[in-house]
Amino acid sequence: MKLRHSAIDILTTADPALKVAKSRELASAWRAGAVEQGFTPAHMPDRPARPERPELCRPGDMPRRKASGSAAKRIALLHALAHIELNAIDLAWDMVARFGSDDSPRGFFDDWVRVGDEEALHFALLSQRLQSLGAAYGDLPAHDGLWSAATETAHDLLARLAIVPLVLEARGLDVTPTMITDLKRFGDSESAAILQRIYDDEIGHVEIGSRWFHAIAEKRNLVPVEAWQELVKRHFRGHLKRPFNTAARDTAHLPADFYEPIAG
Incomplete structure (x- = not known):
């Protein structure tokens, strides 16, 4: 496994569950020393792949996030946070793939691989919580400005x-x-x-x-x-x-x- 190519593979994975699984697997392999740091040239995507749902809207069209006693309001809050965390997964791996190099210290990759792993965990926890409330990521529109x-x-x-x-x-x-x-x-x-x-x-x-x-x-x-x-x-x-x-x-x-x- 090569770190940059694996990070780009995550960025170009549209399915959120698969993106999470790949993120956690890459982080585990990196910590185990099973991933090469070598940074051969590779094409960087302009933006990460996204699933067909949720519908992506302009920032000004999105309601303000706020928790309330109703299940619908809490689902909307958790859905918005899950969308932020999905973007955060890609931001971490973009940091690794776009700005890493053969001259970068090992600690740079240790830190941002850790961030990618934790953001993936966050999305998974929010996704599971949505499911327990009878909802799923993709059910509601999301912010396209992230x-x-x-x-x-x-x-x-x-x-x-x-x-x-x-x-x-x-x-x-x-x-x-x-x-x-x-x-x-x-x-x-x-x-x-x-x-x-x-x-x-x-x-x-x-x-x-x-x-x-x-x-x-x-x-x-x-x-x-x-x-x-x-x-x-x-x-x-x-x-x-x-x-x-x-x-x-x-x-x-x-x-x-x-x-x-x-x-x-």
């Missing part, structure tokens, strides 16, 4: 790190605790436990993003905080939303002096 951050930053690893883990995943740290609290309040402890697992793992993902952002910025003789703010202004469509979960962000080594000066 890959835009990957397209916008496909040219530069530092930009990708700035936007995906340090803006998008960091935003998840801000909003997930409220979702967990709401689900518990409505008696859905099973869904709350899944979101807690996702939240705990995502702190680690943001920390990985921060660590590699700092390392690469410093290698380029850039001041990390200044470089991050400039890249966010240039490549992030929107503004950083308050309130911030400063405790979780601090744990993930994303301090307030990065995001507070440019927050909306």
